[in-house]
Amino acid sequence: MKNTHGIILVVDDNEINRKYVNTVLRGQSRTVHLAENGFEGLKLASTKNIDLALIDIQMPDMDGFECHNRMREKIGSNTPILAITAYSDPEDRDRFIRFGFNDYMTKPVKPEVLKNTVQYWLKESAKIEKKSRSGAVTPDFNLDTVEELKRYASQDELIELYNEFIEETNTFNQKLLFLQNVNDHTEILSILHTIKGNAGSLGFTKLSELVTLLESDLKNKIDLSLNERIGEIVDYTSEIFSEYATQLNLNL
């Protein structure tokens, strides 16, 4: 597979770190621009077409968080910004992502890990761009997914798969309705997680999104009416399961 092209901006006050990152990432159709502080980084971000930014968190004058915010204004939300940090406290894990970074790496970063992570986000950002061009409202189904599947499996096999998914999801829904009464959040989260992956992979975009939202609210212990939300998912599921075959052009 070809390497994804990419122009990468590195903002780090430590010269050795800059050199290290540059050595690992440079080449193979990637270009690396180096900045020794936030101000220089922002200047480069306005003049170059940046595909990905790597920002050190602990910097004097302008720290990585402030640099992230000002960088976002310049390069927009579709361009990945990754934090590099010396923190390794597991409590901090979510902190960067909640702040708005797409991802983060903890120093010391091995060359392979650095290269693979940057590569992953360059590919990912190409996907985000494709998605954001296709509109904002989540449709019930992702027809592209189904078309893709049709290239790799026969009609009969697909129908078998969808039937299995529907059967399993209906069973899960019954379990969810039971579990909400006994307040077993761990088991509920585990089921939601499975439905999310299954639904998304079979092109049930909106179902996957509904489940994802509930999963994250439940995990962050956001005040929610759990019974109502599960009820909503169950109702929505029975609604789309009655019409999916036509929508997805599967001739049953």
Add this chain to the structure above:
Amino acid sequence: MTEVDYKKVLVAEDSSVIQNLLKKILLFENCKITSAKDGKSVLEKFESEDFDLIIMDINLPLLDGLSATKEIRSGKTKKANIPIIGISGNAKNLPVSDFFEAGMNEYMQKPLDYDQLIDLVKKYTGNY
């Protein structure tokens, strides 16, 4: 097509829907699938048979995909270098670097992008 032409892929995934989905798609690409539904049985199957590739979910019962990958990579034989493609809904919001740190060669976030997955399978099995 003779038996020899098949590539052997170990798929570690606890969702039977995704298991069957991958089985069908990969069979189309001349891969023969062995399924494992938890991290421990991944290690058992990996020890007792030879595979060309592992597709590993992160969120596995008994032993998660990251620990299973680390376990495989810690082996002293040539087998320890088997390509591993990680797939996950990333329930724990782990940084992507954790997957590579554990020793995975590639990582894909669910929902699966099938074209990309097939490209990766071809890349690592040399099945062009």
